Amino acid sequence: MRLIDIFTTASGNMFRSKLRTTLTIVAIFIGSFTLTLTSGLGTGISSYIDKQVGNLGGKDVLIVQPIGQGPGSDSGPKAYDPAKKTSATAFGTTTTALTDSDITKIKSVSGIRSVEPNFVVVTDYIVGPNGKKYQVSANPYVSGTKVELATGDQVSNDVSERQALLPVDYVPALGFANNEAVVGKSVTLGVTDGNGKQHQITAALKGVQQKGLTNSGGMNTNEALTQEIYRTQSLGLPKAVTNNYQALLAKFDANASPGQITHLKDELKKKGYAAKTIEDQIGTFKAVISGIIAVLNAFAVIALLAASFGIINTLLMSVQERTKEIGLMKAMGMGGGRIFLLFSTEAVLLGFWGSLIGVGVAEVVGRVANHIVTTTFLKDLPGLQLLTFPPISILAIMGLVMGIALLAGTLPATRAARQSPIDSLRYE
Amino acid sequence: MPQPALIELKSVSKDYTIGDETLHALANVSLSIKPGEFIAITGPSGSGKSTLANIIGGLDKPDSGSVEVEGADLAKAGDRQLSVYRNKHIGFVFQAFNLQPTYTALENVMLPLVLAGAGGKERKARAQECLNDVGLADRMSHRPTQLSGGQRQRVSIARALANKPSIIIADEPTGNLDSAKGREIMTLLAGLNKQGITLIIITHDMEVAKQASRVLSIHDGAVKEGRS
Incomplete structure (x- = not known):
């Protein structure tokens, strides 16, 4: 049997029980729709943050402060040192200050090109x-x-x-x-x-x-x-x-590798300075967002797993109903492998249609949502695309859904492939 | 010089276990069938006649013994080889026709050709030819429910012929038909046998068995030549 015939037969078989197939597709649709939206949200927000980090410029800038100061410091309370100055500035914060001698010291670290006060x-x-x-x-x-x-x-x-x-x-x-x-x-x-x-x-x-x-x-x-x-x-x-100065901006080679940047930070640490790139500073924020998106994605995947039981159920019923037909196909020379392939193809097709509709509707909903959001309460953030759907992640989602469907189809397909033709032909 | 055998069964045994009772469907059966023979297998129900036909047709495997068809041992063949064997060499005709209700007569006859991997044009042409041979040239686009019992059995015979098999195995082909329609079907099958196809019919109808050139009767798994 040619693969194209398996494909067309599977397509035809799928819609023999229209209501059942439709309901299964709806279940898959809900899962893929949710997954597309949550992943679109993740991509949209991250790319917006990346763009904003780009705005901050300075992929080649380290913000240098004395150790034990600034956000994310983990060195605990510091002992008071009368030799260290504090800067009481016009804006009323008291911090350990950096002076011109610090500028000279930081300049001496190899890899640092220039230092300017912030x-x-x-x-x-x-x-x-x-x-x-x-x-x-x-x-x-x-x-x-x-x-x-x-x-x-x-x-x-x-x-x-x-x-x-x-x-x-x-x-x-x-x-x-x-x-x-x-x-x-x-x-x-x-x-x-x-x-x-x-x-x-x-x-x-x-x-x-x-x-x-x-x-x-x-x-x-x-x-x-x-x-x-x-x-x-x-x-x-x-x-x-x-x-x-509250902080100094130290520039380094824009093409430095992450390893080289880490090395620079270590060198500065040895001299008593905490150095962070702008990405480090915004990293915490991004990690929180990524965490939320990961949880949302997990819910979507759970919905998909629930849908996969719908696929198993649908195909098991289909195998049961078509017992006699399977027996006949076997008698006419269809091997177990081809029967397995036929039912697996049906499972993948269920996944394909469910995910295609899910992804498509999610895109439409996403565009509408983007429009509403960017013209109303987030209109002050130009360039924000709350939901973005890069083709690669759309394909990945469809691939994932079809993969889950294929796995779900294994049990019914195996059952069909293993049926004895004699018993199947006698089945009433 | 005697003609070489088409089908050769040597010491074939097959047991079924139902509950804790063992049923000897075939007990040490040896049998030789020549090409072009018309064989009727008779016997009471549960005697093992279907088991014999299923083993010859490659649907079932013996517990012991060998089944050689055109020199190949079916008892040792795997699923794939048996599938190809059933597709190319055997045509099955069932008592209950076993037609696909959603397909037209033409589509039903095309099925074995689809399974054989034939191309679109070729399968249509061959299916039309087969339906023509069984006298259903004007019923090709009818679905099984629009056909009479006799016509349905003709469709299933046309389907059995699709891949030009050397053997047709018919299990009670007239069992669901009245006697007039049954005679028509037997005439059709006998005609195919005259064209050289080896015909094996399972029946308990003595009228049908009479038309065969050779009758095998089975009792408790043992095969005897001639009517029992």
Whole structure:
């Protein structure tokens, strides 16, 4: 018997009992639909996080802090050391400070290309063409970062011009007609110095930045602007305070392997610094999301396993009903192997149709859900695709479902293949 | 020079255990059948006549002894070889016809050709030819429920002929038919035998057995030549 005939016969047999077959397909559909949605959610969220991490730039940046500080530190409470300085900054946090001597020390580690202070700058207000003052926070721009832009260009850390990116919701508030009207204009920032006196700094606008998970409304400022704000807010403060940094940004070779990065971290640890890449920092967040998605996926797989018992049941009944037919087929020369193949093919076809419909409906539902979500409560996160269905994972899901169906079909198919033709022909 | 045997059974035994009772369906049977013979196997029910036909047809295997058909030993053959043997060499005709109710007459006759791996055109052409031979040229697209008992048995004979078998085994082929239709079917089968097909009919109808060139009667697993 040719394989094409096995396939067409199996296809035909499947719909002899339409209701039973349909119900089994519905069970498989529910499982594959759920699995497609949960895995689509996982892919969508992870790729969004990855994109945001990309925005943070700096795949070649280590955030260096003294050991025992910052998120995720596991060294426990530290003994007080009067020799170590703390930085009491304008924003009121007390941390063990890093100084210029630390910069020199970190620079000496082989593999570190450059070290710059991570300035924390505070601005009071921003004012634009209509003269209204709004509160704003500033994020120092890290070279190489790709901030998501609505229009314009990234700022540059290599120029002396003081540049900034305007968050998109400040465009109408400050009195700009539209996004395009922002590029090339300037705004004024208010900064208070150590003596409580307010200064004004002018910044050129290079573009309009979108909102994202990682730039929570703050405007990106280039190095020239950041330094000017920092210099201004440090006026009147003792030098012991102004030359202290909460964290340093150490750059390394962008092509470094994970092993080399680990080595760098170990080297810095020996010198008493905790170093983390931006990915490390966001890793915890991602791990939580992955954990939730894994649990959801597990539920979907459980649904599929339940459906697989539906397949076993359907095919067992089918074998029972077709006992006499199986006997006849055997008498006419169909071998046990071909009978097994015939019923296995039916099982795989059940899996195929169930998963095809499941995947298809999930895609439609996903697109609708994406549209609703991104136009309503998550519209502030441009570029977010809550559910994404890459073809490879669609194929993997269909393959998985058909594989489960094939396994489920083994029992009925074996039973059919082993039937004695004589007993089967006598079966009433 | 005597013609070589087509089927050669040597010391074939087959027992069935029902509960704690052992039934000797075939007890040390030796038998030789030549090509083109028309054989009737008779005997009371439970005597072992179906077992004999099933062993010759490759549906069952003996507990001991050898069954040689055209030189090959069926007792030693595996599932695959037996399947090919049944497909190419044997045509079965059943008392209850065993037609597929959802298939047309043509599709039913095409089944053994499908199993043999014949191509689409070839199987259709051959099935039409077979239905033509049994006088059902005008009933090809009818389903079994639209056919009379005699016509259904003709379809099953056409199906048995599809792969040009050397042996046709018919188990009570007239058992479900009235005597007139039964005679028609016997005439058809006898005609096939005249064309050279070896015909083995299991029957307890003496009218049917009379038409055979050789009668084997079975009693408690033992085979005797001639009517019992």
